[in-house]
Structure formats: structure tokens, C-alpha cells
Amino acid sequence: MKTAIVNKIIPFSSVDGPGNRTAIFLQGCNINCLYCHNPETINVCNNCGKCIAHCHSGAVSRAESGKVIWDEKKCTDCDECIRICKNNSTPKVKFMTAEEVALEINKYRPFIQGITVSGGECTLQSEFITELFSITKKMGLTNFIDTNGTVALWNKKELLEVTDKVMFDLKAYDINEHVKLTGEGNENVLENIVRLGEVDKIFEVRTVIVPEILNNSETVEKTSKLIAGINDAIRYKLIKYRKYGVRKDLKGIESPLDSYMEYLKEIATQNGCKDVVIV
Numbered sequence: 001m002k003t004a005i006v007n008k009i010i011p012f013s014s015v016d017g018p019g020n021r022t023a024i025f026l027q028g029c030n031i032n033c034l035y036c037h038n039p040e041t042i043n044v045c046n047n048c049g050k051c052i053a054h055c056h057s058g059a060v061s062r063a064e065s066g067k068v069i070w071d072e073k074k075c076t077d078c079d080e081c082i083r084i085c086k087n088n089s090t091p092k093v094k095f096m097t098a099e100e101v102a103l104e105i106n107k108y109r110p111f112i113q114g115i116t117v118s119g120g121e122c123t124l125q126s127e128f129i130t131e132l133f134s135i136t137k138k139m140g141l142t143n144f145i146d147t148n149g150t151v152a153l154w155n156k157k158e159l160l161e162v163t164d165k166v167m168f169d170l171k172a173y174d175i176n177e178h179v180k181l182t183g184e185g186n187e188n189v190l191e192n193i194v195r196l197g198e199v200d201k202i203f204e205v206r207t208v209i210v211p212e213i214l215n216n217s218e219t220v221e222k223t224s225k226l227i228a229g230i231n232d233a234i235r236y237k238l239i240k241y242r243k244y245g246v247r248k249d250l251k252g253i254e255s256p257l258d259s260y261m262e263y264l265k266e267i268a269t270q271n272g273c274k275d276v277v278i279v
Helices: 080-084 098-106 122-138 157-160 175-182 187-198 218-229 260-269
Strands: 003-014 021-026 060-061 067-071 094-097 114-118 144-145 165-169 203-208 237-239 274-277
Touching: 003 098, 021 098, 021 122, 094 098, 098 122, 098 187, 122 144, 122 157, 165 260, 175 260, 187 203, 187 218, 203 218, 203 260, 218 237, 218 260, 237 260, 260 274
Parallel strands: 021 114, 114 144, 144 165, 165 203, 203 237, 237 274
Antiparallel strands: 003 021, 003 094, 060 067
16 A cells, blocks of 8 residues: 655544545645745655754654654654754654555544545645545545645546545646746646536635735636636635744735725626635
8 A cells, every 4th residue: 555644634624625524634745835834744854853852852863774753652742843944844744554544534434524635735645645535435435635736637537536526726827926936837736727627526726815925816817717617616715814824034924904805705706706715
């Protein structure tokens, strides 16, 4: 079975898709957003060991092989290891097979409607997701993917067969703005939305509204037209940028006003989107 690097498993979540869901966050991301709220999920630990001396509980140590290891039982979740890390990473991960993750999910099965795999960027480990979803389908659960959309999914037939819905981030419609924000283009994001929308695999598309550095009205204008042209029932979620917990280079930017969010919602509604949500 395939092994994935699991950052964390949240037993019960009401914000990672419909109903009560177990959310599995995988380690590793292929983009680097300026406003990333969990940069510790971007890279895999490079075993530099700087976090060891800062761990107050002795939960982080170095194995004979030189690898940095984490003892979950000793950990007090102070997150000092994450704060000290200069690699956008964390030692607090587990290497788990799909069967091991499914056993963990089964503990919560009577209380959840499904699972959502997120990240980092979970689709970088798509073979693992396919194996996990094949198991959880048999458990009677729905399977959702939360993705930045930069990995082509339309040609992953086996994965899509066991995936109920996908939630996409479309961070900027203009490719130059997307590169400015993430370091990568958005060609695959747009094609994923079109192709998966045509086969009814999309639950929602999300855009974070960041004042000053992005042309938010253009992104909402064009994204809402794209969504409505595919399936007007796809949820379009407009997320207010919040400066708390983000990187220092964006701390001077304030959250958008409620009135501006309502203005953007009206644009999306007028363009034909029937389910527009502000969070």
C-alpha cells in the first residue's frame, strides 16, 4: 500500500465540506502563497535538527540514522518546533498507509458523513488518496478533495471514480496575479474547474479576497461567470483575508470591509451564481 506523510487528522470538522467530516491533512505543497496560514505544511522536514533544542518536552529527537523524529506521546503541542523552523515544515508528521488512516477514520464513522483530504497540497500524493478513498467508499462515506488545483486531475480516472466532490481554490483569475501570489501559474486550476465541473465533480470554488495586492473584483467577475457557465449550483465561497497568523510581509494589509465583500457577492450573484457564501 502507498504511504502518505500525514500532517494531522481532525476527527470532526464542519468547515471542510458538507456535514460533519473527518479531515486528513497531508504534508507538502507545490506553491507558496503570500498569505499562507499554515506554511508549516509546505515542505517536508530536511532533518536540520534546529527544533530539537527548542522542544521543551523532549518530543523531538534525532535517530541514529540522522533523521529527526517526533514522539507524539511526549508532545505538548506547544508548536515551538514549528515556530523555530526556517524550512516551512514540521517534525510533527506521521507516515501512514491508507489502511492505517482508514482505521483511524473508522473510530469516528458513526458520527461523520464523509472525509475530506486536504493539505498542504494533497493531490501530490494522489495514489495514496485513491487507495484511501477506495476503502472509505466501502465504509459508506463520501470522499472530498480540497485542492489548490495546480495538479491536473481530469486525467486521473481511478481517483475521480472514488471521489465524490472536489473543492478548488482559485486564488486569482489573471495568470500574472496568480504567479505573484503563489509562484505558479493557474492554467491547470482553470482547466480542472472546467473539466471536473462538466462531470459534476465540484462542490465549491473559493477565492480569498486580499485588498491592495490583487484585483479582487476582476477575479470574482470572471470566476463567477466561469462557474455559472458550467453549473450555477456550484458554491462560490468568498473568504475575507485575515492578517492574524500570516507571514510578516502581509501583516500591514487589513481585512476587506463587509460592505466590499457584499459588493463582490452581488457581482457573483448577478453573473448567475446561485450559491455565494462569504466567510
